[in-house]
Structure formats: C-alpha cells, structure tokens
Amino acid sequence: MKSTLPPSHPPIPQSSNPQVPVSDCRRVRRQPSESKSLNIGCLDLPTRLATWHLRCLRSTAGYPSARKSAFSGGPFVARILSISSLAPGVSRLWLDAPPIAKKRQPGQFVILRIDEQGERIPLTIADVDVARGAISVIVQAVGKSTRQLCAMHGGDDVLDVVGPLGLPTHIGEREQVCCVGGGIGTAVVYPIARGVKDKGGKVVAIIGGRSKDLVILEQELRQIADDVIVTTDDGSYGRKGLVTHALQDLIEKGHAFDNVVAVGPIRMMQAVCDLTRPLKLRTTVSLNPVMVDGTGMCGGCRVTVGGQQKFVCVDGPEFDGHEVNFAELAARLEAYRDQERASMERMQQMSAVGMEAW
Secondary structure (H helix, E strand, O other), X not given: OOOOOOOOOOOOOOOOOOOOOXXXXXXXXXXXXXXXXXXXXXXXXEHHHHHHHHHHHHHOOOOOHHHHOOOOOOOEEEEEEEEEEEEOOEEXXXXXXXXXXXXXXXXXXXXEEOOOOOOOEEEEEEEEEOOOOEEEEXXXXXXXXHHHHHOOOOOOEEEEEEEEEOOOOOOOOOOEEEEEEEHHHHHHHHHHHHHHHHOOOEEEEEEEEOOHHHOOOHHHHHOOOOEEEEEEOOOOOOEEOOHHHHHHHHHHOOOOOOEEEEEOOHHHHHHHHHHHOOOOOOEXXXXXXXXXXXXXXXXXXXXXXXOEEEEXXXXXXXXXXXXXXXXXXXXXXXXXXXXXXXXXXXXXXXHHOOOOOO
C-alpha cells in the first residue's frame, strides 16, 4: 500500500524514564493513578470497573472468536510521529502502532486515551503505513479531550491505544460505490473508497462542508476515486448545496450504484437514507456514538437497528442505514451535552487563570 506518511518526522525524544529504553515504551504500563475514580468522558466510573474493562480489551474476552484474529491486543502506548492541520479545528495524527497497522481493515477504528484522567475517544483509522508501522487518525477539536489531542505535538505519547476494533467494511468484488462524506465524515469514507478500489470496484465520492476551508481529503480522494464531487453549504467552493443534492442528481442521471456509503452528521446520513430507501438502493452508514470500553459491555454505544438492539463497537460501526433508528441515536448523543458544556467551561476557566487546562 502506498505510503502517505510524511517522509520526515520530528525528532523523537528519548524516554523520560532512564530505566526504560524508547524501544520498549510501547509495552510499558503506566503507574496507577492515585485518584479513586477515572473520568471517562462525562462519566465518573470507579477505577476498578475501568481496570476490568481494560483487562477485557487485553484478552478480547468480549469478542466472538471470529473477531479475535483481527484484534492486535493492547492497550499500547503510542507515540505521535507527526501532526498536521487539515482544516480549522481538524488535525491528522500519525501514530506509531505497528500491531494495529498490520491488522487494520477498512472501516475499523481505535479507541485511545490521552492520559489517566482522559476519556476514551473512538477514531476511525483513516490510513495506514504498514512498512513504518504507523496509523493515521483524523480528529476534530469539538470537546475538551479532542482539543487536548489536537494540541499535542510530534514525539508526545498517547497513553493507550486499542484496536483495530469493529467489524471491517463488507466490500464486494468490482462494486460500484458512491462514498458520501460530510465534514469530518470524509475521514471515514476515505479508507472505504480505497478498499473498494483495491477490490477492482469503481468509486464516486461526494464530499461536503459548510465552506471551502472545511472540506478535507479532496486531493487524497482524487488520487483513488473515479470522480469526486465537492459541495459547500455557502457555495465558496465546488457546487453550492448539500451532498444529498449531488447524490440525487447522479441517481437521476442513471448512475447505478451497488452501494451508497454515507458518513457524517446524523441529519445528513438520515437524509441520504431517506433518498435511497424508496429506490431500494443499499445504503451503509457508519455510526460514532459515545463509547467507553469497545467491547459491548458498557452499553454506551447502544443503538436500535431493524428493531433490534445493537452495540456499535462490536456489531458495527457500519449498519444498514435504512434500518437505523436515527431519532433514538440523536437523543442519546444529546443526553451528554450539559456535561460536555460544563467540562469545556471548566477548562476555559482554568486557562483564563493560567492553570493547566488538562
């Protein structure tokens, strides 16, 4: 696979612990925190429960046997090889994670934690460089933890990374797929588009953003897709309008897709599904709800699909979009808004008085 990792990285500093060589840092367990609880997103879970979750992740006890072969283990300490800006508030990180890079497949993700007090952040593996043992994730700074992650530098360590998690994207041979990415969702459709091309298929990519500076990965997609259509809400670049308008035009012009993959805001994915459902056009969406352990045990990522309860971390993250209960998913995400807002306000107050915000 062609490498997109920058040819030169910032110098990697030596280990801060003289007893531990840098080459062994990846397997080093950090000392337990003295705190009695672990802050996971907006929730305070007992340290004992969090430790149990980590043990499950390490042993893959929560995974059916068919999925264990794709799980590299962990958690690993991952060093940031490089970090760059793709758009205002959107950063791409390359992480040193050879076991994950070796086993990752399109559609899978990792869960990472910056420090012992940090929440677990699920992020799609946007790209890999197997030769260098690196994975790439794309992060939008929308909350306290993602802002903290985007503020880190090359050479910094992320406390633990677990993956690859989730079921790989089902990609048939020589399929014609329309990949629809809205905003940061383009980071999810990009590896799927590459997977389709690797299997001899054809890809039309429709990517959108509120304005030109928020459109990401356009050049990367133009290198692999058969056609790329860009839309912006304000008309500052590409076609003015929504990604659904561009998709509707393609369908009306007679494009026969085997599958439409839509990833982005919930309302966007729901709109795509509303468009394709009457046509009985297979539509896949990738969901990104709140997650804690990544094993299906915490229940944080519970969704209803086809009237059945599913867990995004182990049953997904991709589902038949025509079967997803989007209203329920949106309501569950809204349930944590007050806590997220309080966390952001606390961070801003600490920054204002010169205290470390995280």
